[in-house]
Amino acid sequence: QVQLAESGGGLVQAGDSVRLSCGASGGTLRTFTMGWFRQAPGKERDFVASITWSHGSTGSTYYADSVKGRFTISGDNFKNMVYLQMNSLKPEDTAVYYCAADPFGSGSTNIVRYDYWGQGTQVTVSS
Numbered sequence: 001q002v003q004l005a006e007s008g009g010g011l012v013q014a015g016d017s018v019r020l021s022c023g024a025s026g027g028t029l030r031t032f033t034m035g036w037f038r039q040a041p042g043k044e045r046d047f048v049a050s051i052t053w054s055h056g057s058t059g060s061t062y063y064a065d066s067v068k069g070r071f072t073i074s075g076d077n078f079k080n081m082v083y084l085q086m087n088s089l090k091p092e093d094t095a096v097y098y099c100a101a102d103p104f105g106s107g108s109t110n111i112v113r114y115d116y117w118g119q120g121t122q123v124t125v126s127s
Contacts, residue, residue, distance in 0.1 A: 002027040002116040004099045009121030014096075015028045016125070020084040026112030029053065029077040033102040035114055036073060038095035045098065047109040049073040049084060053118060054092055054105045061107055067093075089125045096120040 008020040020036070035050035051059040051073045061073050067086075075082035083098060100114035 005119035006121040
């Protein structure tokens with residue numbers, strides 16, 4: 001059973017940077033697709049970014065259009081850690097951010113492909 005735990009959220013101002021971390025246990029990330037999703041109040045949970053190491057040694061990454069150029073997903077599959085570096089934060093980035101794992105390494109951005117989820121970490125961006 002894969003377990004995920006996020007950390008690093010908090011209250012920041014617009015323009016600030018935050019790095020979220022996700023630690024995984026119970027599986028090897030080398031064969032997974034790891035993703036970050038977010039859910040704002042009253043809205044659906046949306047894809048943010050993903051990384052798949054089986055698609056390349058440095059990881060194949062995908063980003064939602066709303067975060068391209070501002071957010072960077074990375075990780076260390078030997079340490080079973082995934083990170084989301086968020087720069088130039090905007091108030092509309094305010095959400096609970098979730099780390100998720102697709103054990104089949106599909107590289108998908110579709111939420112239904114992700115079987116394992118962390119508990120989420122709140123990021124609040126004030127204007």
